[in-house]
Amino acid sequence: MLGLIISLIVIGLIAGAIARLVVPGKQNLSIPATIVIGIVGSFVGGFLGYLLFHKDAQNGFFQPSGIIGSIIGAIIVLLLWIRFGSRSRSRV
Template sequence: MLGLIISIIIVGLIAGFIARAVIPGKQDMSILMTIVLGIVGSFVGGFLGFLLFQHDAMDGFFQPAGIIGSIIGAIIVLLVYGLVRGRGGAARRRS
């Protein structure tokens, strides 16, 4: 169980770091938030993989993905986060 948790954290860190490197601009995130980004991205990647291929090794709807799926999911999460955060910031500046 401890090995699973450590591997999820490591994959989350790698996926979050690569996603932050791929997306242009500055993201003000700590290491912990980068890990959370990668972990959430892993589940998003697993969900999208299930939707695209309709089956997986665990045969579940909500699951973690491999490293490639985690990176793709983290990029998607970071893009959505940037859009939501950008809109909120623009609305606050106009007021």
């Protein structure tokens, strides 16, 4: 169980950092926020992989993905964060 948690954190950090490098512009995110974006992106990538390729049906369609799917999912989550997160902060 501890190995799973550590691997989720490491993959989340790598995927979140690569997503922040790929997406243009400055993102004011901390390291824990980058890790969370990477972890959520991993599940988004797993969901998209299931929808596109219909693999791993026994695990359901809410599952972690590999590093490539994690990066793609993290980019999607980061773009959504920038789009909708900045709008909510600008209203205050």
